[in-house]
Amino acid sequence: MSIELRHVSKRFGGVEAVSDVSFSMKDGELVALLGPSGCGKTTALRMIAGLEMPTAGDIYIRGQRVNDLSVQKRNVGFVFQAYALFKNMSVFHNIAFGLKVKKWKRGAIEERVSELVMLLDLCGLEKRFPHQLSGGQRQRVALARALAPNPTVLLLDEPFAAVDAKIRQELREWLVHLQYDLKLTALFVTHDQEEAMEIADRIVIFSHGRVEQIGTPREVYESPATEFVARFIGVMNVLDVEVRGGVGRAGELEFPAHGHGEGERFRIGFRPYAVSISSDPSALRYRAVVRHTYFLGVMMRVELELPSGQTIRARVTKEDYARLGLADDREVSFQLREYRLLASEGGLLEPEVAVAREMPPMLGEGI
């Protein structure tokens, strides 16, 4: 185990920022701490680095309990969202800083720095100062600086949030390659679920200071443990269902009562991919009109409006969209393939209820 948190909590004044969090990561793993802002993920990361002290619980790095170890002695690499480069130092001296602190010999420092300069494609920039670099270059310098002293783990706090979309994509790829090539153990914080899905081996999902679920991107997407996860990862249609005449009804949509009595209410949720669409208005069970189409790259998301005015989000591939001849205001029919019962308040989710199970969904862009 490279990093392990056992029942870690952190209070700031009267506010519990992190409560009873436990998770662990293996050597060579790239793990994302994912959650909305203010959910405690950054605090958790800072506690691992030693920049915050936990109020309760234990933190282990490589099997050693580090609660009482100062930041300086934990040997972690930390990359900040706002780069936090030393602006009075050149790129070379920024990268060499940690090595000088550790009293490396001059020749060894030069060798190590040029190695990292090569690795992060910063050749020719060694003499520049941070203000003469672009955002992407700055963050690569920050990465090189953090990696130089061979840290046990690399911790990254929203590392790509401050750069534009194209550079962000590049930096993500850098991180994945670095992690693979150097067999790095890296933990990064992000609020961007797509980013976490794309590059992490495993995702730890935070909400209100607690861990909601830990799993691979596929696991958290296909088998969300809680409603929070289901709604945070990707898009989910949520319907309020009321039992009338022994059948659960939400507008035109009908569901089995699932053990609920007459007049009782429950909620169900389903992903956009679980909606089958036919261009024949009477082929499938429900009728609807295509209200809007969102172009997501490989996928198209269509908003279907039922006669009652209720809307449902569905997803089709670009090819299917063309094959079905879909367009805004076009009349179609649809059917749900699967859905889930949602717990009334928080709580764990029931497994999916298959209506007519077809091909498993594919993970793609714009989920």
Added chain:
Amino acid sequence: MTEKRFNPLPGFRLTLGLSVFYLSAIVLIPIAALFIKALDVSWADFWRLAFNARALAAYKLTFGASLVAALANAVFGTLLAWVLVRYRFPGRRLIDALVDFPFALPTAVAGLTLASLFSENGWLGRFLVPYGIRGAFTPLGVVIALTFVGLPFAVRTLQPVLENFDRGVEEAAATLGAGRLRTFLTVIAPTLVPTIVTGFALAFARAIGEYGSIVFISGNVPYQTEIAPFLIVMRLEEYDYTGAMALAVVLMVCSFLLLAAINWLEHWASHFEKQ
């Protein structure tokens, strides 16, 4: 300024014109007049008026005491600004407000207060004078008064810069293994130096021009505790306008050269931000 560029707030010519006019009326014309007036005097006379022994002693005290006071303010003002920005403690706002006190207090009042405080029977002088520390009617008194008037310049210049200082930089140094002293010396201090130099320059410039507080605390003994601005006033009171002018020209040229040197130092210290 190119003509074709769209500017949502036009009026460059008007504002520049007004600025130049204002600067001319307030600063440039008086300075020019001073030089022109000084040209009336022969070189030998000027030399005699401006560089006699008494005048030299006065310059030495003015610039020497100003330098010491500004240096003290640069060091302790930095400390004070640091404490005010970085820590939250009861009474912080009061101390913060007190820093501006020397700005608001009439300098004559400050001089009078300091003189009575450090005189032989004063609250502080009573304890200090027996140990040979004389804070009134000595060059030390001049330094004390100049330190007092210059403090807010040093503190108020640095404060906003410290407030905007990225704490992440310190944390980054810590995660790389650097201790507090090393972080302060290699990461924090170098980025603050240009601002500290600016604060120093302002305190120094203020000290050179100071008159009100010093006339009370220094005792104005020729060759010992007489500052150059006081000497100018004395010459004026003797209706020796030429003598006053000669002193003023020297004072001005020295101030100008010093400020230019400090400006260059400031530029040099912030080399990593420019180019």
